Amino acid sequence: MITITDVAKHAGLSRATVSRVINNRPYVSEEKKKLVRNAMDKLGYYPNSSAQRLRNQKTNIIGVLVPRLTNPFFINIIEGIEKIAAESGLQLLICQTKSDKQKELNYFTLLRTKQVDGIILTSLENDWEQFSPYVDYGPVILCNEYYENATVPMIRLNQYEGSYIGARHLIDRGHRKIGYCGGGSTSGLSKDRKRGLKKALEEAGLSLNPNWIFHKRYSIEDGRELMKEITAMEDRPTAIFTNSDEVAAGIIKESKELGLKVPDDLAVIGFDNQPIAELIEPRLTTIDQPSEEIGEKAMETMVAVLNQQKIDTNLKGLNLKLIVRDST
Amino acid sequence: MITITDVAKHAGLSRATVSRVINNRPYVSEEKKKLVRNAMDKLGYYPNSSAQRLRNQKTNIIGVLVPRLTNPFFINIIEGIEKIAAESGLQLLICQTKSDKQKELNYFTLLRTKQVDGIILTSLENDWEQFSPYVDYGPVILCNEYYENATVPMIRLNQYEGSYIGARHLIDRGHRKIGYCGGGSTSGLSKDRKRGLKKALEEAGLSLNPNWIFHKRYSIEDGRELMKEITAMEDRPTAIFTNSDEVAAGIIKESKELGLKVPDDLAVIGFDNQPIAELIEPRLTTIDQPSEEIGEKAMETMVAVLNQQKIDTNLKGLNLKLIVRDST
DNA sequence: GTGAAAGCGCTAACAC
DNA sequence: GTGTTAGCGCTTTCAC
Numbered sequence: 088m089i090t091i092t093d094v095a096k097h098a099g100l101s102r103a104t105v106s107r108v109i110n111n112r113p114y115v116s117e118e119k120k121k122l123v124r125n126a127m128d129k130l131g132y133y134p135n136s137s138a139q140r141l142r143n144q145k146t147n148i149i150g151v152l153v154p155r156l157t158n159p160f161f162i163n164i165i166e167g168i169e170k171i172a173a174e175s176g177l178q179l180l181i182c183q184t185k186s187d188k189q190k191e192l193n194y195f196t197l198l199r200t201k202q203v204d205g206i207i208l209t210s211l212e213n214d215w216e217q218f219s220p221y222v223d224y225g226p227v228i229l230c231n232e233y234y235e236n237a238t239v240p241m242i243r244l245n246q247y248e249g250s251y252i253g254a255r256h257l258i259d260r261g262h263r264k265i266g267y268c269g270g271g272s273t274s275g276l277s278k279d280r281k282r283g284l285k286k287a288l289e290e291a292g293l294s295l296n297p298n299w300i301f302h303k304r305y306s307i308e309d310g311r312e313l314m315k316e317i318t319a320m321e322d323r324p325t326a327i328f329t330n331s332d333e334v335a336a337g338i339i340k341e342s343k344e345l346g347l348k349v350p351d352d353l354a355v356i357g358f359d360n361q362p363i364a365e366l367i368e369p370r371l372t373t374i375d376q377p378s379e380e381i382g383e384k385a386m387e388t389m390v391a392v393l394n395q396q397k398i399d400t401n402l403k404g405l406n407l408k409l410i411v412r413d414s415t
Numbered sequence: 416m417i418t419i420t421d422v423a424k425h426a427g428l429s430r431a432t433v434s435r436v437i438n439n440r441p442y443v444s445e446e447k448k449k450l451v452r453n454a455m456d457k458l459g460y461y462p463n464s465s466a467q468r469l470r471n472q473k474t475n476i477i478g479v480l481v482p483r484l485t486n487p488f489f490i491n492i493i494e495g496i497e498k499i500a501a502e503s504g505l506q507l508l509i510c511q512t513k514s515d516k517q518k519e520l521n522y523f524t525l526l527r528t529k530q531v532d533g534i535i536l537t538s539l540e541n542d543w544e545q546f547s548p549y550v551d552y553g554p555v556i557l558c559n560e561y562y563e564n565a566t567v568p569m570i571r572l573n574q575y576e577g578s579y580i581g582a583r584h585l586i587d588r589g590h591r592k593i594g595y596c597g598g599g600s601t602s603g604l605s606k607d608r609k610r611g612l613k614k615a616l617e618e619a620g621l622s623l624n625p626n627w628i629f630h631k632r633y634s635i636e637d638g639r640e641l642m643k644e645i646t647a648m649e650d651r652p653t654a655i656f657t658n659s660d661e662v663a664a665g666i667i668k669e670s671k672e673l674g675l676k677v678p679d680d681l682a683v684i685g686f687d688n689q690p691i692a693e694l695i696e697p698r699l700t701t702i703d704q705p706s707e708e709i710g711e712k713a714m715e716t717m718v719a720v721l722n723q724q725k726i727d728t729n730l731k732g733l734n735l736k737l738i739v740r741d742s743t
Numbered sequence: 744g745t746g747a748a749a750g751c752g753c754t755a756a757c758a759c
Numbered sequence: 760g761t762g763t764t765a766g767c768g769c770t771t772t773c774a775c
Contacts (some may be wrong), residue, residue, distance in 0.1 A: 088529075090752055101762045106754055114760050133527040137474065138752035140465035141767050144416075156490045165484065169511070181509050183497070199461040201416075307690055340694055357485075363636055366668055367694055418768055428748045442744055450766055468767035469751050 167382020310337020495710020638665020
């Protein structure tokens with residue numbers, strides 16, 4: 088392996104000077120700079136990042152926790168994060184929690200072992216109480232998910248509003264028996280979505296039937312199962328509000344096998360506005376989330392925090408948009 | 416920050432002994448082991464990985480290059496890679512090349528700056544000639560894509576066969592005017608897919624019409640554009656063989672807007688067997704690829720290489736399977 | 744079994 | 760402007 092010492096020798100200079108050139112530090116004459124550059128080229132020198140990291144006590148890597156890579160919504164967030172990261176010369180370490188509490192917590196050792204300079208969380212499995220002790224080991228930022236009482240910066244969407252306009256849409260379409268398929272965790276997002284729905288129902292003099300509340304459904308397959316469950320009920324909702332386009336797509340797919348018509352027999356509203364929402368038939372009415380945008384904001388915030396800038400921890404949420412298509 | 420020195424002091428022992436305990440080395444008495452463990456717990460000590468990496472001259476990180484994270488096929492490969500990586504105590508650094516030649520090449524600096532111990536490539540933008548000089552900087556393994564003349568281990572699928580059975584299926588259905596939408600790069604995969612198609616055509620006394628060959632289409636949007644192009648032709652194919660379910664889905668979607676019937680006006684065959692293939696209507700006939708499996712094999716090979724085991728560079732390809740649904 | 748000491752490759756005071 | 764030197768936190772001879 089070629090080291091800085093080799094380059095120094097080859098250029099007839101000291102390691103300090105070579106280091107200055109590598110890091111674009113001032114106080115090096117053009118002449119010596121050229122000498123160093125030549126030596127580096129000739130020897131094919133590349134600085135050893137482990138050594139740099141040990142010396143500088145930072146890695147320039149940010150850990151990004153997502154539930155799973157199969158969900159386009161999180162890929163979009165990553166896209167936004169990556170864009171800003173690249174601009175700031177930071178790398179990403181992408182970690183799948185698989186929606187597992189323990190895995191999520193374990194990834195905080197990245198911070199403790201100094202493998203990353205900070206962590207961005209896009210989903211939350213644990214309660215804030217579980218997290219809070221880990222937050223001392225380095226900057227942590229929440230992106231998408233949030234807690235009311237967390238003390239770290241949170242980049243969030245206006246889930247309460249989003250859920251409200253979705254529910255209103257169903258009510259305006261004449262539905263009075265509305266089911267809900269949502270997270271059911273203790274996070275702010277999860278609570279706010281349910282709150283928004285309830286608010287809309289209440290305003291219309293309706294209430295949320297406990298039999299029509301379904302938790303922890305994420306995938307297309309989950310959606311299909313859910314549809315089977317619903318079909319088996321005596322008293323069925325006429326519309327269902329879901330937490331993701333995947334679940335909604337599963338419901339629609341299964342409804343066809345079951346010989347039921349969407350939206351006539353069951354109206355379905357998704358969440359995310361993924362590509363699949365356009366592809367499936369009937370096309371999915373859904374709530375569009377500016378996912379890439381929150382990714383960008385989260386990373387910008389991380390950069391600010393790493394630069395010791397003070398920032399507001401609880402930023403106001405961005406707005407969501409209802410996309411009306413054919414499933415409602 | 417708590418260092419090994421702190422732990423040593425606290426336990427009243429030397430740093431060497433602490434290090435032995437951390438790394439489960441023999442020749443430490445149970446008594447002292449306990450002393451060290453207690454000190455580590457009490458102080459909340461975690462070893463600094465930059466220091467470990469510098470000292471050990473390895474990172475235990477493998478770089479994985481994929482074109483983009485939005486493609487489920489590559490996510491599946493990653494899933495397989497990750498499974499074996501976890502078992503071997505290795506971490507993954509996932510990198511998107513965005514199908515950019517330069518970006519792909521740039522990621523090899525990860526190897527040169529010792530940020531990763533090895534690289535797994537799942538797609539190829541550059542020719543083998545471009546790559547070969549970089550291969551000296553550390554272990555490189557090809558997974559999915561391959562070159563005939565490459566000197567690195569290659570985990571591959573039997574693309575020639577896969578393409579052949581797909582084309583045969585189309586021919587058996589009575590099609591004589593078959594279009595092809597494929598990579599068009601110099602990689603073995605790209606060449607073999609075209610070869611398999613040509614072989615099937617030849618056997619049936621047909622040939623590939625140059626007007627019906629389309630390159631570099633990857634996304635749903637690309638598929639829609641492609642369908643528009645095809646529709647605008649005077650002499651149109653009656654069936655099209657695509658390189659991915661996304662493109663195929665785009666074709667189907669657009670055909671509906673255009674008022675054309677799949678498969679009657681145009682039969683479409685996909686590649687990958689992604690979730691979308693089941694969801695879209697008509698459901699997609701496609702070639703199933705054991706993507707997770709090649710990911711696993713690739714990582715197993717990487718582990719073997721890192722352990723200095725000799726391995727065969729050009730392993731025989733795994734077989735592909737035709738899934739017949741409604742689009743053909 | 745245990746410890747002292749050297750050194751992985753790099754950067755940054757500090758001296759000149 | 761440039762070089763000398765110390766040290767980031769860790770592991771591993773080598774001596775005892």
